[in-house]
Amino acid sequence: MTRMQAVDAAVLIxxxxxxxxxxxxxxxxxxxxxxxxxxHGGMQHVxxxxxxxxxxxxxxxxxxxxxNIGVCLGTSGPAGTDMITGLxxxxxxxxxxxxxxGQAPIAKLDKEDFQAVDIASIAAPVTKWxxxxxxxxxxxGTFAKxxxxxxxxxxxxxxxxxxxxxxxAEIDFxxxxxxxLPVSRPAATQAQIDKVFDMLLAAERPVIVAGGGILNAxxxxxxxxxxxxxxxxxxxxxxxxxxIPDDHPLHAGMVGxxxxxxxxxxxxxxxxxxxxxxxxxxxxxxxxxxxxxQGRKFVHVDIEPTQIGRVxxxxxxxxxxxxxxLDAFLAEAKRRKADGPLPDYDVWAKDCQQRKATLQRKTHxxxxxxxxxxxxxxxxxxxxxxxxxVSTIGLSQxxxxxxxxxxxxxxxxxxxxxxxxxxTLPAALGVATGQPDRPVVALSxxxxxxxxxxxxxxxxxxxxxxxxVLVNNSYxxxxxxxxxxxxxxxxxxxxxxxxxxxxxxGYGVDHLKVAEGLGCKAIRVHNPDDLEPALxxxxxxxQELKVPVVVEVILERVTNISMGASIDAVTxxxxxxxxxxxxxxxxxxxx
Numbered sequence: 001m002t003r004m005q006a007v008d009a010a011v012l013i014x015x016x017x018x019x020x021x022x023x024x025x026x027x028x029x030x031x032x033x034x035x036x037x038x039x040h041g042g043m044q045h046v047x048x049x050x051x052x053x054x055x056x057x058x059x060x061x062x063x064x065x066x067x068n069i070g071v072c073l074g075t076s077g078p079a080g081t082d083m084i085t086g087l088x089x090x091x092x093x094x095x096x097x098x099x100x101x102g103q104a105p106i107a108k109l110d111k112e113d114f115q116a117v118d119i120a121s122i123a124a125p126v127t128k129w130x131x132x133x134x135x136x137x138x139x140x141g142t143f144a145k146x147x148x149x150x151x152x153x154x155x156x157x158x159x160x161x162x163x164x165x166x167x168x169a170e171i172d173f174x175x176x177x178x179x180x181l182p183v184s185r186p187a188a189t190q191a192q193i194d195k196v197f198d199m200l201l202a203a204e205r206p207v208i209v210a211g212g213g214i215l216n217a218x219x220x221x222x223x224x225x226x227x228x229x230x231x232x233x234x235x236x237x238x239x240x241x242x243x244i245p246d247d248h249p250l251h252a253g254m255v256g257x258x259x260x261x262x263x264x265x266x267x268x269x270x271x272x273x274x275x276x277x278x279x280x281x282x283x284x285x286x287x288x289x290x291x292x293x294q295g296r297k298f299v300h301v302d303i304e305p306t307q308i309g310r311v312x313x314x315x316x317x318x319x320x321x322x323x324x325x326l327d328a329f330l331a332e333a334k335r336r337k338a339d340g341p342l343p344d345y346d347v348w349a350k351d352c353q354q355r356k357a358t359l360q361r362k363t364h365x366x367x368x369x370x371x372x373x374x375x376x377x378x379x380x381x382x383x384x385x386x387x388x389x390v391s392t393i394g395l396s397q398x399x400x401x402x403x404x405x406x407x408x409x410x411x412x413x414x415x416x417x418x419x420x421x422x423x424t425l426p427a428a429l430g431v432a433t434g435q436p437d438r439p440v441v442a443l444s445x446x447x448x449x450x451x452x453x454x455x456x457x458x459x460x461x462x463x464x465x466x467x468x469v470l471v472n473n474s475y476x477x478x479x480x481x482x483x484x485x486x487x488x489x490x491x492x493x494x495x496x497x498x499x500x501x502x503x504x505x506g507y508g509v510d511h512l513k514v515a516e517g518l519g520c521k522a523i524r525v526h527n528p529d530d531l532e533p534a535l536x537x538x539x540x541x542x543q544e545l546k547v548p549v550v551v552e553v554i555l556e557r558v559t560n561i562s563m564g565a566s567i568d569a570v571t572x573x574x575x576x577x578x579x580x581x582x583x584x585x586x587x588x589x590x591x
Contacts, residue, residue, distance in 0.1 A: 002174060006139040006166055007036035009173040010100075013143045015042050017180055019069045019098060021433060023048055023057040027075025029102025029115065032167035034073075046433060046462050049454040051079045053426035055086020056452075058097040060390065060430025062090075063413050066218040068434055069150060072099045077115025080161070081122060085420050088126040090157040092417035093239065094216060096150035099123075103163040106134055123159045132161040136169035140178070148181035154304040155216050186303060187324035193332050195316060196275065196299050203273030203297070205348045206232050207252060212239030212416070213278020213303060217323030220409040222330055223277070224248070229333050231345040233352045235264055237279050238401060241412040246405045247587050252352045257287035257570060258563045259401035263355035265567040268292070270351070277301045278322035281311040282417065288566035301325050357588035360577040361562065363403055364584055369556040370528050372396070372471055373574065376403035378531035379441070379469065380585035383539070387411065387439045390428040393419030395477035396445040399561045405587060410435075422451025425468065429459055429548075432466045439539060440466035446494060446509070447476050453514060456548050460519030463546035467538045473555040474507040481560050495557075507554065515550045522550040 010033065014020060023046045026034045037043045048054035051074045058070030072083060080101040090097045103109075104116035109132075123130035128149045133142050139162070146158040188196075200206055214223050220243040227234050227244065233252035234244045238259045244251050253264025268274070274296055279285075281300070286292040289312055300307075300314040301322065308317035318325065336342060363377035376399060385407040391397040392415040406412045413431055415423045428442035449470050459466070476492040483489060494508050501510035515522040521541050525534045531553065538549040560573035575582075580589040 003170055003172055005032065005036065006136040006169055006171050007033045007162070008039070009140050009171060009175070010143055011036045011040045011043060012173070012175040013140060013178060014071065015040070016175060016178055017069070017147045018067065019071050019147070020044055021061055022046070022071040022073050023054040023061070023430065024073030025051055025054065025075070025079065026073075027079060027102060029076035029104065029164050030073060030079075030100070030162075031102075032164060033100065033102070033162065046429070046458060048426065048458055050452060051082035052085050052422070053452045053455045053458075055083045055097065055099060056089065056423050056426035057430035057433070058099070059086060059090045059095050060413065060427035061434040062095050062097055064388075064410065064431045064434025069147070070097045070430060072097060074099070075102045075115070076104055077117050080117065080119035080159070083159070084123060084126060085418070087123055087157045087159065089415050089418040089420055089423060091126045091128070093415065094155045094212065095157070096155040097157045098146060098150065099157065099159040101159065101161045102167070103132060103161045105165040106163045109163070119161050120159065126157070127159050128156040130159040130161070132163065133166055134163065136166045136171050139166065139171065140173055144181055148183060151183045153185065154307070185321035185324060186319050188301070188318050188320035188328050190328070192318045192320070193328045196318065196329070197332055197336065199297065199299060199316060200273060200275065201343055205271045206273040206275065206345065207267065207271045208232055208234045209237060209274055209276040209279050210234050210240045210243045211237045211277060211279025213322040214240055214243050214326070215409055217278065217321050219323035219326050220244070222323065222326035226326055226330050226333060229330070229337065230342065231349055233267060233349055235268060237282070237285055238414055239416045240279065241401070242406040242409050245407040247407065249353060250349060253356060254401065255567060256285045257565060257567060258284050258398045260567070260570070261402065262359035262361065262570070262576070263352075265570065266355050266359055267352045269568060272296050275299045275301070276314070277325060278303070280307065286311070286567075287564070291566040291568050353588065358590060360583045360586050360590060361402060361572070362575045362577045362582040364582055366528055367556065368527060369554055370525070370531070372399050372555050372559055372561070373403060374528045375469070375471055375531060375553050375555075376400055377585050378528075378535060380405050382532045382535035383439065383441055387441050388413060388431060388435065389441050389443060390414070390424055390431050391443040392423035392427070392448055393421065393478070394445040394448055395481065395559070395561045396443055396448070396471045398478070398563065400443050402562060405585070421448045424448050425452050426455045428466050428468065429455060429464050432464045442466060442468040444468065444470050445477055446470060446472040446474060446511070449511065450509060454518065456515055456518040456520045459548040464548070465542035465546040466548055467535070467542050468548055468550045469535070470511060470550055470552045471555050472507060472511065472552050473557050473559065475557060477559070480558070511550060511552050515548075520548045520550060521545065522552065524552045524554065526554050
């Protein structure tokens with residue numbers, strides 16, 4: 001048995017578990033772990049400027065590719081409390097990340113020692129497990145349990161808090177015989193598969209709602225195969241967007257009261273059976289439940305038992321990993337098809353495509369200042385099918401989800417439930433770290449961008465090249481729009497006359513100077529005709545220089561983006577498309 005410090009064992013386990021990409025900041029209480037990483041040499045590290053940002057980087061890295069688990073490191077005290085927003089975001093969206101904090105010596109706990117805080121208690125509500133390790137011999141078992149928990153059932157984050165004396169204590173450990181704990185996931189029984197199939201066959205206009213659980217199970221291919229074999233239209237949720245390409249003939253559009261397509265909502269309303277797989281029935285997807293549920297039956301498949309019936313009681317629920325369910329459902333579909341003809345949903349699928357070819361929003365506006373819809377039209381034209389988009393919250397994200405196109409799994413990475421401002425920039429750095437060979441494009445409003453703007457320097461320092469589209473209306477746009485119900489416009493403007501940059505014409509912060517001061521490149525666009533060339537130039541610069549490239553688009557100050565309280569009452573504040581010229585980058589042109 002080899003004698004080593006507990007942190008040496010921790011680093012060896014991280015490597016054996018495949019979690020070798022870390023993000024964070026060193027500090028006195030976590031320096032022993034950093035020393036072990038330095039001794040070992042097999043770990044990669046990105047130095048963040050803020051620990052919250054490091055946690056978002058870890059989440060972006062996890063979400064970039066199947067099997068990834070990002071690791072966030074920080075010292076004692078405020079480093080751990082800074083991680084809480086990242087842990088909340090990861091927990092809400094079922095994303096496994098491992099946060100490791102340093103801690104005061106065991107003898108100093110509960111004595112108000114410098115930067116000593118009970119981070120395990122603070123983090124407990126937003127993690128699958130949060131623990132302070134008080135015995136060095138428990139370090140290997142704690143790390144083994146952490147990875148097992150992150151991968152078991154509904155995925156989620158774990159925080160391990162390591163007192164400095166625990167880190168430095170010597171233990172006996174043999175990495176050669178260490179193996180990750182076996183992970184078990186619930187799987188649908190044959191009786192459950194038969195029941196769901198019989199319910200499906202009784203329907204005339206079925207749809208599949210494909211959620212983020214399908215991505216977590218790495219099962220997009222199975223979902224598409226099921227849809228194609230049975231001819232059933234698919235409605236991806238925002239977290240599942242990209243599971244089926246937008247231009248697939250069975251892609252029926254997204255549904256919801258904000259991040260949705262007009263044709264997607266109409267298709268859901270016309271359906272009579274909904275099979276939800278790995279989804280949460282999030283309120284931005286369903287809107288008013290009486291409208292969403294009326295006239296159709298629901299089956300809900302989810303890996304977490306307590307998710308079934310959490311938002312509403314389905315007609316039938318199945319506790320199962322999404323991948324296991326799809327494998328069994330596909331096998332049953334093939335068996336039944338071999339035994340005889342299945343219902344033909346071709347007419348229904350063509351009806352869905354007809355809606356997709358007509359119920360569109362207008363994007364081609366020539367206004368100056370630029371209308372935001374034109375930005376997404378230009379993005380569709382400038383960026384290729386392999387592009388991965390990263391965004392969090394705000395009118396920019398809502399309009400982007402309504403108008404952008406996504407063509408593959410994990411090519412739309414979005415903070416779904418938590419939606420913290422500032423998430424986009426560090427998450428994009430994590431995504432670009434996790435998929436260095438695929439173009440990454442972040443999408444932010446000006447306030448989201450300003451929250452953690454200093455992280456641009458991380459991209460410059462570590463040569464993480466990506467494009468950041470910054471749509472600047474110098475407003476808290478979504479909050480301003482929600483204030484309309486209160487007949488006010490109160491403390492939501494970010495505009496001021498910048499005495500150092502009169503060229504920004506009252507829009508306040510000079511993002512170009514800030515970006516360039518942080519070691520990045522930046523382009524400002526005022527005219528809609530310049531959008532596509534600027535985006536293409538930014539892509540080329542990001543690839544050549546390996547740094548973030550910001551494209552700031554000066555928008556009109558006030559735009560109201562389509563939304564409502566129910567999926568049958570979404571207000572269209574702008575003109576809808578009437579011909580192909582109104583929406584030239586639509587998946588299906590209006591004929």
